[in-house]
Amino acid sequence: ESAKWSQLWLDYKKCKDSVEKIAIEVLGFDRAHRVIDSGVKELKLALGRIFGAEVSEGNGAADPFAVKIVKDSAVAKEGYELVSSASEIRITASDENGALYGIFAAIRKLSCGVAKEEISEKAAPSNPLRMMNHWDNMDGSIERGYSGNSFFFVDNEIVVDERTVDYARFMASIGINGIVINNVNVKDAASYLITDRYFAKVKELSEVFADYGIRLYLSLNFASPIELGGLELCDPLDESVINWWKDKVKEVYDKLPLLGGFLVKADSEGRPGPFTYGRTQADGANMLGDVIKPYGGIIIWRCFVYNCTQDWRDYKTDRARAGYDYFKNLDGQYHDNVILQIKNGPMDFQIREPISPLLGGLTKTNQMLEVQIAQEYTGHQIDLCYLVPMFKEVLDFKTYCQKDNDTIADVVSGRAFGNSLAGMAAVINTGNDFNWTGNYLAAANLYGFGRLSYNTELSSEEIAREWIKMTFSLEIVDEDMLTDMLLRSREIYEKYTSPLGIGWMVTPNGHYGPSVDGYEYSRWGTYHRADHLGIGVDRTDKGTGYAQQYYKENAEVYNDPKKCPDNLVLFFHHLPYTWKLQSGKTVIQHIYDTHFEGYAEAKEIAANWEKLEGKIPSDMYNNVHHRFEMQLANAREWCDQVNSYFYRKSGIEDELHREIY
Ligand code: GCU
Numbered sequence: 053e054s055a056k057w058s059q060l061w062l063d064y065k066k067c068k069d070s071v072e073k074i075a076i077e078v079l080g081f082d083r084a085h086r087v088i089d090s091g092v093k094e095l096k097l098a099l100g101r102i103f104g105a106e107v108s109e110g111n112g113a114a115d116p117f118a119v120k121i122v123k124d125s126a127v128a129k130e131g132y133e134l135v136s137s138a139s140e141i142r143i144t145a146s147d148e149n150g151a152l153y154g155i156f157a158a159i160r161k162l163s164c165g166v167a168k169e170e171i172s173e174k175a176a177p178s179n180p181l182r183m184m185n186h187w188d189n190m191d192g193s194i195e196r197g198y199s200g201n202s203f204f205f206v207d208n209e210i211v212v213d214e215r216t217v218d219y220a221r222f223m224a225s226i227g228i229n230g231i232v233i234n235n236v237n238v239k240d241a242a243s244y245l246i247t248d249r250y251f252a253k254v255k256e257l258s259e260v261f262a263d264y265g266i267r268l269y270l271s272l273n274f275a276s277p278i279e280l281g282g283l284e285l286c287d288p289l290d291e292s293v294i295n296w297w298k299d300k301v302k303e304v305y306d307k308l309p310l311l312g313g314f315l316v317k318a319d320s321e322g323r324p325g326p327f328t329y330g331r332t333q334a335d336g337a338n339m340l341g342d343v344i345k346p347y348g349g350i351i352i353w354r355c356f357v358y359n360c361t362q363d364w365r366d367y368k369t370d371r372a373r374a375g376y377d378y379f380k381n382l383d384g385q386y387h388d389n390v391i392l393q394i395k396n397g398p399m400d401f402q403i404r405e406p407i408s409p410l411l412g413g414l415t416k417t418n419q420m421l422e423v424q425i426a427q428e429y430t431g432h433q434i435d436l437c438y439l440v441p442m443f444k445e446v447l448d449f450k451t452y453c454q455k456d457n458d459t460i461a462d463v464v465s466g467r468a469f470g471n472s473l474a475g476m477a478a479v480i481n482t483g484n485d486f487n488w489t490g491n492y493l494a495a496a497n498l499y500g501f502g503r504l505s506y507n508t509e510l511s512s513e514e515i516a517r518e519w520i521k522m523t524f525s526l527e528i529v530d531e532d533m534l535t536d537m538l539l540r541s542r543e544i545y546e547k548y549t550s551p552l553g554i555g556w557m558v559t560p561n562g563h564y565g566p567s568v569d570g571y572e573y574s575r576w577g578t579y580h581r582a583d584h585l586g587i588g589v590d591r592t593d594k595g596t597g598y599a600q601q602y603y604k605e606n607a608e609v610y611n612d613p614k615k616c617p618d619n620l621v622l623f624f625h626h627l628p629y630t631w632k633l634q635s636g637k638t639v640i641q642h643i644y645d646t647h648f649e650g651y652a653e654a655k656e657i658a659a660n661w662e663k664l665e666g667k668i669p670s671d672m673y674n675n676v677h678h679r680f681e682m683q684l685a686n687a688r689e690w691c692d693q694v695n696s697y698f699y700r701k702s703g704i705e706d707e708l709h710r711e712i713y
Pocket of ligand 1: 236
């Protein structure tokens, strides 16, 4: 029987060490608890495959080897401890999720080749909320999806099947504990997810998730009182609107007792919101927060609020400023079950952006980080772009929001300001393709985001190696080579696309491939301002003032083109092509060099992939090989279009006289 979908990193392979019999014992936990039950199932499956063992439950006195799941209230929430000896692996946790994560951690170690007698690890999650955000629409399409259609929704119906269970297993195995199933742009049938039309199926889905320690969340239409309730308005301070929400949320929790809460995109890109009624973002979020509070639910409110009907002639309005401008002055006003979800950069998931000044700029508000593993601007899961190094940069960024504990990791984990609602969310890159992520190698981002959100201290390389070991069976030289390919891929993509932090030179709407002026005269606030003398956006105190939104230490660096890191210099400054960067190169020479290099390096990694032919299953090999062919065509197009564009604008020759068209 051939599989209908891949098992990703849980496709266990037999190890050298065979064990005849293994006993599983559950000590202190309720064996019947849904999460413990899932954990035992997972262990049986994995141990059976990895050791070829006959796995049984109960007192294993008669068996030579046992895996024990032990409750101990001393272990951190959702954390675990693993120790092993010649006769047992002991997994200790204080709660069921911790036990499940400990089980998957033991399986991970075994899958990565650690001997069963040598397993030891102590872990606790860095972030309380570790979430995936699906941008799945109920007609089955996925906004910014590059791996087929939705596996949750087909023709406006909800599907719950074996694939859903596998999906929950994968997510739990990397520590995810919250999933938003529908697109943030809630319209059409999705508005009815909070009605009888869908309750039964959403409930079923929430139960599948709950078996794996995951809470289900829904994206919400802020205009529901109008669209579902027939009211004339959705003003968050209007009594009839508040009462409508009270009744609605009561009904929702009657029907969906396991619901975690709602994610809301309001006043953003045409979505309804409190601004229509002259209310603030806090008014909107707090109203919903108060209504959902009796049920223990939370409101995750997105900060992606900006003017999307800008005029390119206007040099003063700056989209980058918008999040901070709309939300910072409300710091401290958000209720305690409201959490603001903030994109990593101030614009929109470009390959290089500064870190949003709102993160850590807010000091009295629950906040979480939003990143995108769906490769919207980073190659559509055609081009290889391992994003964990980017996420690490974001997490390691020093905000200076206080003396210590001031990195983004400190802020979004809740450590910095003592928030218990805090964490990380990713716009997910999955779909119903056989391999879930379109490109087999894009699964490294899916795996990587989960692992990083659970443990922000892991390095990009550790995560890459784990994923490779669990996915393929490679000799160490090949593992090294593939690790190197992943680790270099983000920089390579950056090199052949948009230089020095400027962003947005993509084909409008689709966002794959070059179009240097594609967004230059649009309404989206996405300009590079290139002319025959120079390029870049002046966001200093003499320009839009965006640089001043950072704490002093960062503001000073960004405000000064001589101190601003090269990779962001055009984000903050309008500079002549002849400007000398800190690297010693001129802006124009940097543009030429990085584009030629990026294309050349893309060819190198594509050639490396060919060395794996015959060493991995041919469907995997062919899938990625085909994508590398497309990536090279894309990289060439980017290289030539960007170089030609700037050569034509500037008239300045490439010092190395390479071919520019
Ligand atoms: C981007 C993306 C949209 C998405 C939006 C969001 O602009 O292109 O498709 O809806 O982000 O994050 O809400």
